[in-house]
Amino acid sequence: MMMSNSPGDFHCLSLGEDQEELFTENSNSNVVDTQFDIIIGYIEDIIMEEKFQTLQNSFLERFYKEFEETEENKFIYTDIHKEYVNVLEKCLEDELSMRVPDFSMIEFTKQIIERKSELDGEIFEILLTFSDFVAFKDMFLDYRAAKEGKTVDLSTGLTITSYSEMPCDRGEINFGQN
Amino acid sequence: MGLLTILKKMKQKEKEVRLLMLGLDNAGKTTILKKFNGEDIDTISPTLGFNIKTLEHRGFKLNVWDVGGQRSLRSYWRNYFESTDGLIWVVDSADRMRIQDCKQELHSLLLEERLAGSTLLVFANKQDLPGSLSSEDIKKMLDLDNIKSHHWRILPCSAVTGEHLLEGIDWTIDDIASRIFTMD
Numbered sequence: 533m534m535m536s537n538s539p540g541d542f543h544c545l546s547l548g549e550d551q552e553e554l555f556t557e558n559s560n561s562n563v564v565d566t567q568f569d570i571i572i573g574y575i576e577d578i579i580m581e582e583k584f585q586t587l588q589n590s591f592l593e594r595f596y597k598e599f600e601e602t603e604e605n606k607f608i609y610t611d612i613h614k615e616y617v618n619v620l621e622k623c624l625e626d627e628l629s630m631r632v633p634d635f636s637m638i639e640f641t642k643q644i645i646e647r648k649s650e651l652d653g654e655i656f657e658i659l660l661t662f663s664d665f666v667a668f669k670d671m672f673l674d675y676r677a678a679k680e681g682k683t684v685d686l687s688t689g690l691t692i693t694s695y696s697e698m699p700c701d702r703g704e705i706n707f708g709q710n
Numbered sequence: 711m712g713l714l715t716i717l718k719k720m721k722q723k724e725k726e727v728r729l730l731m732l733g734l735d736n737a738g739k740t741t742i743l744k745k746f747n748g749e750d751i752d753t754i755s756p757t758l759g760f761n762i763k764t765l766e767h768r769g770f771k772l773n774v775w776d777v778g779g780q781r782s783l784r785s786y787w788r789n790y791f792e793s794t795d796g797l798i799w800v801v802d803s804a805d806r807m808r809i810q811d812c813k814q815e816l817h818s819l820l821l822e823e824r825l826a827g828s829t830l831l832v833f834a835n836k837q838d839l840p841g842s843l844s845s846e847d848i849k850k851m852l853d854l855d856n857i858k859s860h861h862w863r864i865l866p867c868s869a870v871t872g873e874h875l876l877e878g879i880d881w882t883i884d885d886i887a888s889r890i891f892t893m894d
């Protein structure tokens with residue numbers, strides 16, 4: 533979606549083969565980089581907007597109690613992850629489509645994964661929670677720890693919790709399973 | 711291609727591989743996973759959900775998914791098929807009683823569209839146990855020679871001694887890499 537990858541434009545310059553390749557490669561990746569950066573800028577805006585924030589918060593609020601600090605994962609995490617992607621990635625995608633013509637989330641997510649190691653910061657963490665289950669789980673565990681004012685004692689692995697019982701409303705999402 | 715371009719490409723291409731480890735309960739999936747990761751394997755209980763480990767090996771980033779194999783959990787397996795590059799099917803070679811069950815489960819997986827094209831490694835695990843079936847026996851009993859839909863290989867192994875585990879993973883990576891990472 534980002535670029536038509538046609539080196540044809542440069543043939544008339546009749547550069548040596550090596551130079552031509554280098555030139556083409558560089559121009560291509562520059563355009564891709566710029567597009568990528570523009571989209572990142574939009575995403576920054578969107579995730580700060582109230583619409584996204586509210587959705588994300590209510591999602592975390594609704595499900596954080598399902599998540600536990602155990603190594604093994606429960607099957608329900610996968611259902612919650614699916615639902616999370618449906619709701620939040622959808623919101624982001626809709627907002628982006630309004631700003632970027634022909635936006636493709638799938639393409640963009642691929643780029644993000646490829647560039648994972650180069651990137652950091654809050655946006656990337658949020659984007660990773662869509663495509664990377666471990667990042668998603670960590671987000672929930674962090675939220676739960678913060679929510680419950682947990683102090684994690686790493687020496688014993690024990691946790692001290694102050695816990696406010698809140699009814700966990702799961703009525704709206706149907707996990708009708710297999 | 712200029713040096714800068716090459717460097718950039720190398721940095722961008724994190725070679726990620728997704729491996730899905732399945733098999734009947736008690737086959738040794740979680741034990742294999744932990745053994746790989748250099749963790750203690752003495753206190754492993756049956757998996758009721760799933761485990762994920764990310765291992766760095768030979769410049770590849772392996773995301774290994776290990777899902778519980780009890781009968782009641784097998785209907786969840788399908789939730790983990792997506793994007794699988796390699797399927798590792800673990801067999802308890804000492805469990806002669808359930809080898810038919812094992813065969814059926816494997817062959818129905820191979821029909822799954824979302825696993826089409828994935829590499830299949832069969833681990834004939836628990837070779838350290840006396841009386842365990844050989845990998846040759848298991849190959850016949852699981853009817854592996856009839857598999858035409860996937861690249862496959864069977865290896866005898868033991869999660870306890872570690873025998874052949876690495877060889878299996880290396881073959882799996884090589885097979886996947888020859889399909890996926892050939893372009894540069």
Ligand SMILES: Nc1nc2c(ncn2[C@@H]2O[C@H](COP(=O)(O)OP(=O)(O)OP(=O)(O)O)[C@@H](O)[C@H]2O)c(=O)[nH]1
Nearest residue numbers: 735736737738739740741756757779836868869870
């Ligand atoms: N002797 C021997 N025992 C093994 C070997 N691999 C696993 N075991 C034992 O077999 C039992 C089951 O191992 P797990 O790793 O929990 O099996 P699993 O496939 O993960 O089982 P589920 O989680 O129920 O699907 C454990 O008691 C292990 O110690 C092996 O190579 N040799």
Ligand SMILES: [Mg+2]
Nearest residue numbers: 739740756757
């Ligand atoms: Mg297990």
